[in-house]
Amino acid sequence: xxxxxxxxxxxVVERTAQGDWSRERAFEVREDPARPKFYCLSMFPxxxxxxxxxxxxxxxxxxxxxxxxxxxGYNVLQPMGWDAFGLPAxxxxxxxxxxxxxWTRENISYMRGQLQSxxxxxxxSRELATCxxxxxxxxxWLFLRMLERGIACRRTGVVNWDPVDQTVLANEQVIDGRGWxxxxxxxxxxxxxxxxxxxxxxxxxxxxxxxxxGWPERVRLMQANWIGRSEGCEISFPYAPDxxxxxxxxxxxxxxxxxxxxxxxVTFMAVAAEHPVALAAARxxxxxxxxxxxxxxxxxxxxxxxxxxxxxMATGLHxxxxxxxEQVEVWVANYVLMGYGEGAVMGVPGHDERDFGFALEKGxxxxxxxxxxxxxxxxxxxxxxxxxxEYGVTVNSGEFSGLEFQEAVDAVAAALEKKGLGRKRxxxxxxxxxxxxxxxxxxxxxxxxxxxxxxVPVPDEQLPVLLPENLVPDGSGxxxxxxxxxxxxxxxxxxxPARRETDTMDTFVDSSWYFLRFTCPDQSASMLDQRVAYWAxxxxxxxxxxxxxxxxxxxRFWTKVMRDIGLxxxxxxxxxxxxxxxxxxxxxxxxxxxxxxxxxxxxxxxTRKDEAGKEVHEAVGPDGxxxxxxxxxxxxxxxxxxxxxxxxxxxxxFGADTARLFTMFAAPPEQTLEWSDEGVLGALRFIRRxxxxxxxxVKRGLPDRLDAMSLTSAxxxxxxxxxxxxxxxxxxxxxxxxFNTAIAAVMELLNAIGKLDDSGSQSRAVRHxxxxxxxxxxxPIIPHxxxxxxxxxxxxxxxxDERWPEADREALVxxxxxxxxxxxxxxxxxxxxxxxxxxxxxxxxxxxxxxxxKFVDKPIRKVVFVPGKLINIVV
RNA sequence: GCGAAAGUGGCGGAACUGGUAGACGCACUGGAUUUAGGUUCCAGCGGGGAAACCCGUGCGGGUUCGAGUCCCGCCUUUCGCACCA
Numbered sequence: 020x021x022x023x024x025x026x027x028x029x030x031v032v033e034r035t036a037q038g039d040w041s042r043e044r045a046f047e048v049r050e051d052p053a054r055p056k057f058y059c060l061s062m063f064p065x066x067x068x069x070x071x072x073x074x075x076x077x078x079x080x081x082x083x084x085x086x087x088x089x090x091x092g093y094n095v096l097q098p099m100g101w102d103a104f105g106l107p108a109x110x111x112x113x114x115x116x117x118x119x120x121x122w123t124r125e126n127i128s129y130m131r132g133q134l135q136s137x138x139x140x141x142x143x144s145r146e147l148a149t150c151x152x153x154x155x156x157x158x159x160w161l162f163l164r165m166l167e168r169g170i171a172c173r174r175t176g177v178v179n180w181d182p183v184d185q186t187v188l189a190n191e192q193v194i195d196g197r198g199w200x201x202x203x204x205x206x207x208x209x210x211x212x213x214x215x216x217x218x219x220x221x222x223x224x225x226x227x228x229x230x231x232x233g234w235p236e237r238v239r240l241m242q243a244n245w246i247g248r249s250e251g252c253e254i255s256f257p258y259a260p261d262x263x264x265x266x267x268x269x270x271x272x273x274x275x276x277x278x279x280x281x282x283x284x285v286t287f288m289a290v291a292a293e294h295p296v297a298l299a300a301a302r303x304x305x306x307x308x309x310x311x312x313x314x315x316x317x318x319x320x321x322x323x324x325x326x327x328x329x330x331x332m333a334t335g336l337h338x339x340x341x342x343x344x345e346q347v348e349v350w351v352a353n354y355v356l357m358g359y360g361e362g363a364v365m366g367v368p369g370h371d372e373r374d375f376g377f378a379l380e381k382g383x384x385x386x387x388x389x390x391x392x393x394x395x396x397x398x399x400x401x402x403x404x405x406x407x408x409e410y411g412v413t414v415n416s417g418e419f420s421g422l423e424f425q426e427a428v429d430a431v432a433a434a435l436e437k438k439g440l441g442r443k444r445x446x447x448x449x450x451x452x453x454x455x456x457x458x459x460x461x462x463x464x465x466x467x468x469x470x471x472x473x474x475v476p477v478p479d480e481q482l483p484v485l486l487p488e489n490l491v492p493d494g495s496g497x498x499x500x501x502x503x504x505x506x507x508x509x510x511x512x513x514x515x516p517a518r519r520e521t522d523t524m525d526t527f528v529d530s531s532w533y534f535l536r537f538t539c540p541d542q543s544a545s546m547l548d549q550r551v552a553y554w555a556x557x558x559x560x561x562x563x564x565x566x567x568x569x570x571x572x573x574x575r576f577w578t579k580v581m582r583d584i585g586l587x588x589x590x591x592x593x594x595x596x597x598x599x600x601x602x603x604x605x606x607x608x609x610x611x612x613x614x615x616x617x618x619x620x621x622x623x624x625x626t627r628k629d630e631a632g633k634e635v636h637e638a639v640g641p642d643g644x645x646x647x648x649x650x651x652x653x654x655x656x657x658x659x660x661x662x663x664x665x666x667x668x669x670x671x672x673f674g675a676d677t678a679r680l681f682t683m684f685a686a687p688p689e690q691t692l693e694w695s696d697e698g699v700l701g702a703l704r705f706i707r708r709x710x711x712x713x714x715x716x717v718k719r720g721l722p723d724r725l726d727a728m729s730l731t732s733a734x735x736x737x738x739x740x741x742x743x744x745x746x747x748x749x750x751x752x753x754x755x756x757x758f759n760t761a762i763a764a765v766m767e768l769l770n771a772i773g774k775l776d777d778s779g780s781q782s783r784a785v786r787h788x789x790x791x792x793x794x795x796x797x798x799p800i801i802p803h804x805x806x807x808x809x810x811x812x813x814x815x816x817x818x819x820d821e822r823w824p825e826a827d828r829e830a831l832v833x834x835x836x837x838x839x840x841x842x843x844x845x846x847x848x849x850x851x852x853x854x855x856x857x858x859x860x861x862x863x864x865x866x867x868x869x870x871x872x873k874f875v876d877k878p879i880r881k882v883v884f885v886p887g888k889l890i891n892i893v894v
Numbered sequence: 895g896c897g898a899a900a901g902u903g904g905c906g907g908a909a910c911u912g913g914u915a916g917a918c919g920c921a922c923u924g925g926a927u928u929u930a931g932g933u934u935c936c937a938g939c940g941g942g943g944a945a946a947c948c949c950g951u952g953c954g955g956g957u958u959c960g961a962g963u964c965c966c967g968c969c970u971u972u973c974g975c976a977c978c979a
Contacts, residue, residue, distance in 0.1 A: 245974095359979075363979090366979095762919090843960085889913055891913080
């Protein structure tokens, strides 16, 4: 043994292992129908410049599963790519005057190196970046297919406008009324743009959630809520004769309701400020116009809106009740949303809380048309009584009185249908996906606008519409719209000069199918080829919970479109989904009197106990003095709070294996992970102990052949634990995805190995087997050090291709066990007893135990016996 | 407001099917080795008690021979959605 082997040096070990793997091209995989496949994928990163700990956690989880499944005999694909379009590149470009393409590609090559230093079992030959024309041309191609099928269309609509990024945001990108990226208050604007009709797939997207047992319940529920299907009726209220002229031809005011049973309780109509009726009425009504303007300017934060005072104004226009013909006044109300339903509601203050509040405010009539089935509710007309919004029995509803909710809805819907003034309808909260972005660094939308022919799709043979890579945005709008070389073109239909569409696609388009392209990234003749049939769908997808709605819903939609075009078989892209938790770190700050709060990195903070035994935290301030800093709890790793951990630095100091081991051990994968520098050291310490144990062992030469029949009981115990660990780790990783307990099990094994006295003749053989199993079971988690140790244990072959051995059933058999003895359910003793002992033997042994006898001081009433585990004596 | 998840030592967490609560690790305490540089090894480590024992998984009830686990009611925290008609 040479000196190098005595001390664990992660740098040397990791260079050796990674060198071996790259020489062997160990992670390049090909389709092999003879072997079961496993497609393991972590969400690809945005090339922001540097990896953060969240990436390390995400990719380590994927890598552990990849290597584990490989050892189970699967043909495993783990690819990697780059979600390379997007705003940060443009922002960086403005700041540094560098084209986004250059910035992005430099980041990619740096981050690729970082990923490689983690020793991930990635097939790099399949790498792709969404900003490559060879990739995004197929976005364009599929967009044209959607256009042909009417799934994509151009229309104007009210959109969310981010005033900072100067771009349109999808509903999903608006969080609490603010842009998801900038946090700026979103404005409403009307703009022509392209939409993908995801709503056509709403039913299937919702229904198929039930067929995704491998997805967390939480994510399925979030998607279901997002799609938000509700069953109800569309009801048309004809305009009253005096109103018809103001509406210029429009005959009816449409509303959507889930409570058609309350139709007879309508005392007013309410429309959104942007509703055509409101606008029509405002033309001759300046105060109303002012009110509408006020509503528009008002806070759009939905949480605010929800608690806002009910405001409104009468329009002076009227509609007729579709069944009674009674005249009903139309109001503009701030609580009606243009974006949901028809932008208008029927006001039923007796049975809707919001309508009730509005009616109180405006002194409108309140009519009761439902009473509770149990009779607990009788009269809502008294103003102090809240609206009764439960289902019940209809009253005061003419021929429809006396019906239960569903009967009433059915009867009302039928009556409306007969008059042509309504029908049952399904409604979704889900909106169509507007994909146009007034941005440079994205995939060009393949459309040409011609003065003569109108909107003309770019013919397939002219794809891709290349994005120029040499532009530098200056922050004022889209540089493509100012680049004549880009937008000047001729019409594909008539050949006359035309203008190319300068909007680019939402980057969520790019990430909606990259996982399929990984199966055939080099295919230049088509979007996908037959290789996709072997690999798709992704068997295990891993990523952050923040993508539970946006990305995962779009990817499901896009995959279904691709299925309908015949490109893939399955409409569901991801069979199993693991949403990993965030990586958090402690936050420490110091607030000088009257000065700005400054943050200290947890690594630089010392914690000790003061005289009173209370913990105090200290750090060295910028001027070299010691400061007492304040602990502010856990938070996301962030620059502004100076609590980030740099993965690069971590790997350089402790090695990738330590980083991997800590992130997998410190918490279950779905939970948040609390960063702990001491915990990292603990991980390093464990690897060192494993390293030393193996080298101390092999230093003395290879052991004798293991003879299972001639072992001492201590040797048999260790051997049982060895094989138990083999089975336990396989179950923990393979079934439960419980990496932390898998690691704990191997730690226990290593502790037991250290305790075995190896003077016996077979002890070294038993220890050897135990060390082999420890090395093998840790291989997916700490691949470098185990790769080297496996060789040290005398194996010529590579550990990563080693098959996971079956636990030896013989070795697991225990002839004597410690049985727990309870008296009245409380632990009172333990008896050593044959594993196969029956109740009679166990009871006799238990009662012979002095400690137990002490508590059995009354006649035995009952004995509960769990074979092999416990006996409970009830007195 | 609606929906979901979670509350276990000083800390991260374990206990998977109702059966020994606290595995494993961190921190801490004591000892040994070494004097070196986030060293290794051994022992201890939920609370109370001299001990026998008693108490203990957010709180209050219940089911059961037996409850961290199941049921009912409450409290707290986190997350998602939010005037959705």
